[in-house]
Amino acid sequence: MVYKACLIACIVFITGAIISIFIAFIIKGLFAGMSLFDRYETGTSSIANNRSDLPHAASLR
Known part of the structure; x- marks a missing residue:
């Protein structure tokens, strides 16, 4: 009984x-403003879209 309770x-x-x-x-x-899944799915793409020095950022907007 003691073993089972432990x-x-x-x-x-x-x-727990x-x-x-x-x-x-x-x-x-x-x-942080996002869930765990949003960080992996859209975190890198949103950072890339917000950077104006990337050449493909203008075509994505």
Whole structure:
């Protein structure tokens, strides 16, 4: 019984830590003005569109 209770406590602790890390990353992304997926999908393209010294920036606008 003691082993089973310790195992359940360890599983709950590990899953809680993983969930809290995910929540921290999501909140960090929201405070940065974008979600985690937007940073990877549109982060580089929006930076490229905002830079006027790139030769293809005029054709994208």
